[in-house]
Amino acid sequence: MKPDVQVAIIGAGFAGLGTAIRLQMSGRTSFVVYERANDVGGTWRENTYPGCACDVPSHLYSYSFAPNPNWSKAYSPQPEIHRYLQECVGQFGLRDHIRFNTEVVDTRWLESDACWQLTDQRGGILTARVVVAATGPLNRPSVPDLPGLGTFAGTTFHSARWNHEYDLRGKRVAVIGTGASAIQLVPELAKITTQLTVFQRTAPYVTPRRNRDYALWQQRLYALVPTLQKVHRHAIYWFNELFGLSFIGNETINKLGTATARKHLEHQIKDPELRRKVWPNYKLGCKRILVSDEYYPALTRPNVELVTDRIEHVTPVGIRTSSASQDGTDRPFDALIFSTGFVVADIYLNQSIIGRNGRDLLGEWEQTGAQALYGLTVSGFPNLLFLLGPNTGLGHNSVVHMIESQLTYLLDYLRQLEQAGDDVFFDVKPEAQRTHNAQIQQQLAGTVWASGCQSWYMNQQGKNTTLWPDLTVTYRKATRSVNMADYVVERATTSAI
Numbered sequence: 001m002k003p004d005v006q007v008a009i010i011g012a013g014f015a016g017l018g019t020a021i022r023l024q025m026s027g028r029t030s031f032v033v034y035e036r037a038n039d040v041g042g043t044w045r046e047n048t049y050p051g052c053a054c055d056v057p058s059h060l061y062s063y064s065f066a067p068n069p070n071w072s073k074a075y076s077p078q079p080e081i082h083r084y085l086q087e088c089v090g091q092f093g094l095r096d097h098i099r100f101n102t103e104v105v106d107t108r109w110l111e112s113d114a115c116w117q118l119t120d121q122r123g124g125i126l127t128a129r130v131v132v133a134a135t136g137p138l139n140r141p142s143v144p145d146l147p148g149l150g151t152f153a154g155t156t157f158h159s160a161r162w163n164h165e166y167d168l169r170g171k172r173v174a175v176i177g178t179g180a181s182a183i184q185l186v187p188e189l190a191k192i193t194t195q196l197t198v199f200q201r202t203a204p205y206v207t208p209r210r211n212r213d214y215a216l217w218q219q220r221l222y223a224l225v226p227t228l229q230k231v232h233r234h235a236i237y238w239f240n241e242l243f244g245l246s247f248i249g250n251e252t253i254n255k256l257g258t259a260t261a262r263k264h265l266e267h268q269i270k271d272p273e274l275r276r277k278v279w280p281n282y283k284l285g286c287k288r289i290l291v292s293d294e295y296y297p298a299l300t301r302p303n304v305e306l307v308t309d310r311i312e313h314v315t316p317v318g319i320r321t322s323s324a325s326q327d328g329t330d331r332p333f334d335a336l337i338f339s340t341g342f343v344v345a346d347i348y349l350n351q352s353i354i355g356r357n358g359r360d361l362l363g364e365w366e367q368t369g370a371q372a373l374y375g376l377t378v379s380g381f382p383n384l385l386f387l388l389g390p391n392t393g394l395g396h397n398s399v400v401h402m403i404e405s406q407l408t409y410l411l412d413y414l415r416q417l418e419q420a421g422d423d424v425f426f427d428v429k430p431e432a433q434r435t436h437n438a439q440i441q442q443q444l445a446g447t448v449w450a451s452g453c454q455s456w457y458m459n460q461q462g463k464n465t466t467l468w469p470d471l472t473v474t475y476r477k478a479t480r481s482v483n484m485a486d487y488v489v490e491r492a493t494t495s496a497i
Contacts, residue, residue, distance in 0.1 A: 001127070002422070003115040007031040007414070008128035010104050010118075013042020015387035015403050016134035017085055018063060021092045022407045025065065028414070032126065033094070034118070036103035040089055042136050044082045047181070049162045050188035052078035055180060055209075055291045059229060060236045060398045066091065067229055069222030075211045075291075107131060108354045109382065114425045114492035116383065129425075130414065133353075134387045137466070142340050142456075144176070147313035154317075155335040159185060160342070170194050171334040174319060176311070178204055180290055182339035186304075187294035189337075196304045197331060199311060199319070202287065202453075203280045205261045209291040237401065244396035244471050247285045247448045254448065258284045268296035277308050285395060286453035307331075341456055355381035356427070370465045371437045372428075373486060374479055376406060379433045382425040382490075383417070385410055391440050392475070393457070393466045395449070401472050409479040416482055423492040432486040443469035 007023060009016045012035035023031050039045055054061050058071035061081070066088050072080060089095055099120075106119040116131045141158040149156070157163045159181040172195040175182055182198070183206065190196050222229035246254035261284065269275050278299065280287075299306050309321035309329065318332040353361040359380045365371070372378045375392035376385050387406050388399060417424060444450055444464050449457055457466040468475055 001110075001113040001115070003113070003127040003129045005030045005032050005126065005128050007130045007132060008116065008118055008126060009033045009132045009134055010107075011035065011042060011134040011136060012037075012040040012098055013044070013134065013136050014085070014400055015136055015406075016042070016132070017088055017094065018400075018403050018407055019132050019134055019387065019410065020094050020097060021063065021066065021088065022411060024092050024094065026411055031097060032128075033098040034102050034104050034120065035098055035100050038100050039086070040098070041082045041085050044078055044085060047078060047160050047162075048164070049159045049181060049185045051184035051294075052181070053184060054078075054081060056240075056398045056400075057236045059233045060240070061400055063088070063400065064230075064233070064404060067222075067226060067233075069226070069229055070219050071214055073211055073213055075209060103350065105351045106354070107133075107351060107384075109356055109384075111356060112492060114383075114423050114490075130383045130385065130417070132385050132387060132410065133389070136388055137342065137393060140342055141338070142342055143338050144340055146311060149314045151316045152314050152318075152336060154333055157335075157337060159337060159339040166335065168193055168335060172332060173197070174199060174331070174333045174336045175339050176336065177339035177341065178202070179339060179341045180288060181341070183290050183292045183295040185337075185339065187292075187298040190298040190301050190304050194303060196301075197333070198299065198304065198306050199321075200277070200306055200308050202282075203278050204287060204290045205258075205280050205284050206264060206278075206290045206292055206295055207257070207261050208264050209293045211293065237397065240397040241471055241473065244394075247395055248443075248470060249446060254284055257289075261289075265296060268293075269300060271300070274299060274306065277306055282453035283448050283451045285448040286451050287455045288395060353381065353384070355384070369459050369461060369463045371433065373433050373436050374406075374409070374475070375468075376409060376479070377413075377426075377428045379428040379430045382427040385413065390465050391437075392468050394472065395457075395467060397472050402468070402475060405472070405476040405479045408476075409482060412481045416484065420489060421491070425490055425492075426482075426484075426487040427490060429486060429488055440469055 009019050009031060012033050016033055017040060020031060020033050037045060054076050057074050058076040062068055062084060068084055103121045104118050105121050108117045110117050115127045115129050118126050118128060141160045143158055155166050168189060169192045171193055173189055173193045174197045175186055176199045178198060178200045186198055243253065246257050265275060265279060298304055307321060309323040312320045312322045318330060321329045355361060361378065361381055370390035372386060372389050375389035387403055392402055394402060447469055449464055449467060457464050459465050
C-alpha cells in the first residue's frame, strides 16, 4: 500500500514548522502538519502571560534559514516571536499543508505496509511513511497538588493558561513558583496589584538580562547586509557555548558566572534578609539559570512580599503557611497564579504510539524513562523521529540550534530511505540505543546537573531524561548524518536485507 503522504508532522511550533520548511526547501512536498489548535506557534501561541518573552537573544532564537532582520529587542517579547512563526508560514507557503484544529490521538505502525497510520480526534485516518513528532517538551503545565486547593473561592490558573478575562488590577494575588515565567510576570503584576505575594520553594540564580532595543537603522542594515546579522548570531552562539563549559566541568567559568549573579543581586537588593532569601544554596546551573533586570527590584516594592515558608494548605480565602519557627500564618488572596513550569522529564503526549508487535511507547517510557538514539529515533518504532526528544534539552544555548541539527539528520534519514526503496524502513538496533543512553547518563554524572539539587530536568525516578550532557557543537557533529550501522534495514515483508 502506498502511504497517503511521505511525512506526517505532529505539531506546528518551532520544531514542526522548521521540519516543514526544510522539507519544502529540499523539494519534498508530500507532507502534512497536524496542529491541534487554530494557529501555529506552539509554546509561543499558548503562553500569553504579562511580560512573556524569550530568555535567549532574538537573533539566535530563530531559524538560520529564515533570518529576521526586524527584531525590535535583544530579547524578543512573545507576540513578536509568535508573529515571526506566522510569517514563516506565509513566506514558505506552508498553510495548505497544515491541518488546524486536528489532534492526532493514535499513531500506529503497520508492519505489512511499512508505514504509520495516524488517527485524529474526529476519526480521520491518514498513512505516512515517516512520522515526525514535534510536539515539544513544554506542553503540559505542572500544577502542584496542594491540600485544599479545590476549596479556594477565588480565581486560580496556570501562567501557561492565562485568564485574560480576569482583571488583576487592585487585587491581592499570590504567585506560586519562582521559575522562568514567574520572574517575567512578577514585575508586571507588581505594578497593578494591591498586594502581590510570591511563594518561593527554591531560590533561582538570576543574571543580568541587559535587554535593549534595536534601532531602525540596525534593522535596515541587517536587511541590506544579511552577513552582518549572521555574524551577530554567531557571536551570541559562541558566547553561550563558552558559558556552557561551566556546566560540564569548567570550575573557573562556573565561579565567574556565580560571581556575576551575586554582584547582580547585591546591586539590586540592599536588604540583607531579602538577599539571604533569594540567594541559592546549590551550584550554578544545577537548576535553570534565569535572566532578568526587573525581578529583584520588583521584590523590593512595598506591595510585594516574598514568602519562603512551606505552604501548608489552601483555604477557601487564601493560603496558610508554616515554618520551623511559626505555625499557621494565613494570607488572604483574590487569585492564585501557578508559575510552576511544565512536566518535561516524564514525556507526555495526548495520544497513543503503538510500534512493532504492539509495543506501547509511552507505556514503556513510564517504566524505563524516556530514551532514544540522539533523542531522535527509538528501537521498535521504525521511521518515527522525535524533535527535542529525550536528552536533547539545553541549559546554556538555543534549542532552535538543536532543532536544526535534528533536521539535518532527518533529511539524511529521508534521503537514505528514498534510495533504499519504497517499501523499506529503518529500525534502531536495541544495542545502539542502549549504548548511547548509557553514555548519556555516564556523562551527566560528571556535570553540574548531578551536583545535588532537585530540578525539573529529572523524572520521577530521579533520572535526567531532559538535557544533552555536552556542548551543542558535539551534538551537531554527531547528527550530521545517519550512521546506518545503528539501524536494521527491513522491507514491508519483514525480511532483513
